Amino acid sequence: MRTAIHLTFGALALAGLTACGSGAAPAPASSSGPAAPGKIAVAANDTECKVAASEVAAGTTTFAITNGGSKVTEFYVYAPGDRVMAEVENIVPGLTRELIAELPAGAYETACKPGMVGKGIRNPLKVTGEHKKLTADAKLAEAVASYKRYVKSQTDTLLVKTQEFVDAVKAGKIEEAKALYPVSRTYWERIEPVAEIFGDLDPAIDGREADLAEGDEWTGFHKIEKDLWIHKDVSKSGPMADKLIADVKTIVDKANAAELTPLHLANGAKELLDEVATGKITGEEDIWSHTDLWDFAANLQGSKAAVQSLRPVLEERAPDLVKTLDEKFAAAEAALEVHRKGDGWQLHNELSKAELKSLSDAINALGEPISKIAPVVAK
Amino acid sequence: MFASYLIGLREGLEATLVVSVLVAFLVKSDRKDKLPQVWAGVGVAVALSVAFGALLTFTAARLEYTGQELFEAIASLLAVVFVTWMIFWMRRAARALSGELRGKLSEALQVGSFAVVVMAFLAVAREGLETALLFFAAAQGATTTVEPLIGITLGVLTSVLIGWGLYRSAIKINLTRFFTWTGLLLILVAAGILKYGVHDLQEAGVLPGLTTYAFDISGVLPADSWYGALLSGIFNITPQPSVAEVVAWAAYLVPTLFLFLRPQRSKTTPAPASSAA
Numbered sequence: 001m002r003t004a005i006h007l008t009f010g011a012l013a014l015a016g017l018t019a020c021g022s023g024a025a026p027a028p029a030s031s032s033g034p035a036a037p038g039k040i041a042v043a044a045n046d047t048e049c050k051v052a053a054s055e056v057a058a059g060t061t062t063f064a065i066t067n068g069g070s071k072v073t074e075f076y077v078y079a080p081g082d083r084v085m086a087e088v089e090n091i092v093p094g095l096t097r098e099l100i101a102e103l104p105a106g107a108y109e110t111a112c113k114p115g116m117v118g119k120g121i122r123n124p125l126k127v128t129g130e131h132k133k134l135t136a137d138a139k140l141a142e143a144v145a146s147y148k149r150y151v152k153s154q155t156d157t158l159l160v161k162t163q164e165f166v167d168a169v170k171a172g173k174i175e176e177a178k179a180l181y182p183v184s185r186t187y188w189e190r191i192e193p194v195a196e197i198f199g200d201l202d203p204a205i206d207g208r209e210a211d212l213a214e215g216d217e218w219t220g221f222h223k224i225e226k227d228l229w230i231h232k233d234v235s236k237s238g239p240m241a242d243k244l245i246a247d248v249k250t251i252v253d254k255a256n257a258a259e260l261t262p263l264h265l266a267n268g269a270k271e272l273l274d275e276v277a278t279g280k281i282t283g284e285e286d287i288w289s290h291t292d293l294w295d296f297a298a299n300l301q302g303s304k305a306a307v308q309s310l311r312p313v314l315e316e317r318a319p320d321l322v323k324t325l326d327e328k329f330a331a332a333e334a335a336l337e338v339h340r341k342g343d344g345w346q347l348h349n350e351l352s353k354a355e356l357k358s359l360s361d362a363i364n365a366l367g368e369p370i371s372k373i374a375p376v377v378a379k
Numbered sequence: 380m381f382a383s384y385l386i387g388l389r390e391g392l393e394a395t396l397v398v399s400v401l402v403a404f405l406v407k408s409d410r411k412d413k414l415p416q417v418w419a420g421v422g423v424a425v426a427l428s429v430a431f432g433a434l435l436t437f438t439a440a441r442l443e444y445t446g447q448e449l450f451e452a453i454a455s456l457l458a459v460v461f462v463t464w465m466i467f468w469m470r471r472a473a474r475a476l477s478g479e480l481r482g483k484l485s486e487a488l489q490v491g492s493f494a495v496v497v498m499a500f501l502a503v504a505r506e507g508l509e510t511a512l513l514f515f516a517a518a519q520g521a522t523t524t525v526e527p528l529i530g531i532t533l534g535v536l537t538s539v540l541i542g543w544g545l546y547r548s549a550i551k552i553n554l555t556r557f558f559t560w561t562g563l564l565l566i567l568v569a570a571g572i573l574k575y576g577v578h579d580l581q582e583a584g585v586l587p588g589l590t591t592y593a594f595d596i597s598g599v600l601p602a603d604s605w606y607g608a609l610l611s612g613i614f615n616i617t618p619q620p621s622v623a624e625v626v627a628w629a630a631y632l633v634p635t636l637f638l639f640l641r642p643q644r645s646k647t648t649p650a651p652a653s654s655a656a
């Protein structure tokens with residue numbers, strides 16, 4: 001009995017954490033507390049045993065076994081030599097039972113045993129890696145894949161537009177460069193959270209003069225912005241432009257090769273909104289060109305793209321949250337739409353304090369439901 | 380539906396049998412004052428099982444697979460000790476009765492309330508958590524199909540009825556026969572519980588040889604048939620036991636039966652085979 005109490009109190013202590021398993025934390029350093037991977041559905045009946053995943057990450061895996069047959073079934077996870085790693089019995093027809101298994105990397109077999117006899121219907125199960133990643137669940141994996149496709153599409157255009165911008169700067173075409181500046185940044189701002197994974201490259205591309213530490217070299221978009229709008233002279237900006245396109249190429253390669261997790265998406269969506277609130281509303285981002293609203297729109301679109309990728313998962317786990325998100329996104333977009341001008345936006349210095357406040361309110365109202373995504377994803 | 384019913388019946392019988400014999404024995408030997416302790420033990424076990432079950436179902440609390448198996452194994456082994464002690468306790472009482480030594484009877488029955496509570500508790504707690512988890516899973520699935528929930532509930536209710544029937548019939552027969560038959564029944568039950576505990580230890584990986592089967596009669600005795608469910612519920616007789624299970628079962632059954640059935644001498648009090656007291 002004492003054992004049981006210990007076990008349960010241990011479980012309770014774990015329950016005090018956000019979502020709990022008993023293993024490693026997921027990759028993003030920005031998140032706190034361990035997270036459990038999604039559940040793996042097992043559809044069992046009298047003759048079949050369909051396991052939704054044939055490969056899972058090491059750590060705690062939860063199987064949800066649904067018996068659609070007419071016989072009572074059992075579900076086993078076997079290590080080589082039929083050593084039982086975990087099992088759940090008494091899955092009566094029509095019932096779903098869960099099994100929590102702690103699996104180190106290796107080759108395993110799963111088995112359903114309709115009628116509770118025999119060797120069961122076997123499937124191989126590969127367990128890989130050191131850390132458990134949140135991609136165990138097929139829907140989460142698809143969310144990440146879908147977001148990666150988005151990143152790819154944005155980075156492709158980012159390269160093209162940044163190249164055009166750099167070429168204009170090097171050719172001394174100031175007006176053309178000024179027009180291309182907010183456009184090329186749009187593609188950058190949409191995927192900035194991914195870029196932020198690679199620490200020092202982000203400030204090299206997007207660092208602001210005001211944020212420079214003593215002795216840092218200032219490079220990137222904003223240095224060229226100052227040359228264009230303040231010095232009105234880009235004759236010496238060539239090397240800076242070359243460095244910008246080189247850095248962008250590096251980060252595009254890295255971004256497309258990056259191992260993203262669902263938490264990256266959730267946290268990224270939130271970071272983009274924080275960016276809007278701290279940089280774009282205040283006008284601190286594009287202090288000379290005043291093209292903050294282009295960045296604002298891009299951040300909002302990027303945040304929405306990340307949320308949309310997670311949508312299937314969210315609809316399953318938190319349908320109410322999806323509804324709220326849809327409403328608040330629509331409200332924020334509507335608040336921004338007022339300031340559209342031609343195929344671009346009004347400049348930041350053309351907006352009144354009241355107009356900026358209404359934008360800020362819309363973003364804050366959206367930030368609250370977005371901050372709830374990560375816990376849902378980490379469930 | 381029937382499959383869920385049988386599972387409820389099986390899980391229920393594992394608890395109700397021991398409890399009903401215990402109650403019958405106390406009633407039979409005029410120790411009704413101990414009954415509240417029996418129900419206290421049962422109540423605490425049910426409450427704890429339901430509480431843990433709810434905790435594991437509705438919160439993020441986790442009990443690793445091996446944890447549950449180990450809990451069941453330890454509870455089972457403890458239950459074997461207590462049930463064995465009860466068998467010989469009853470035997471002493473039977474001696475006192477058959478020898479018309481009424482004065483000795485109350486002496487033989489000087490039993491701690493604690494032991495009664497613990498025995499009733501273990502009988503139920505052993506399978507309580509698993510049954511509670513089953514119930515919650517069935518309740519959660521009731522939105523799609525309510526059959527498992529109804530089936531399991533009816534099964535458990537039936538097991539209570541069977542237990543009650545056993546109690547009624549045990550009350551009616553004469554004392555000597557009562558002690559002999561319930562004693563034999565309990566020995567078989569205890570052997571089954573021990574076998575079950577060994578099986579759980581193997582599943583938890585504490586003991587090896589889970590898949591080294593002694594025999595496989597699943598062709599003759601399907602685990603999902605009504606008689607299969609009854610046999611495993613009452614005596615833990617399963618169609619595909621491991622060698623270790625069978626060895627433990629026999630190693631318990633043979634000496635205990637021998638000690639229980641050997642002729643009683645009226646002078647000396649036999650030393651109980653177990654060290655549970």
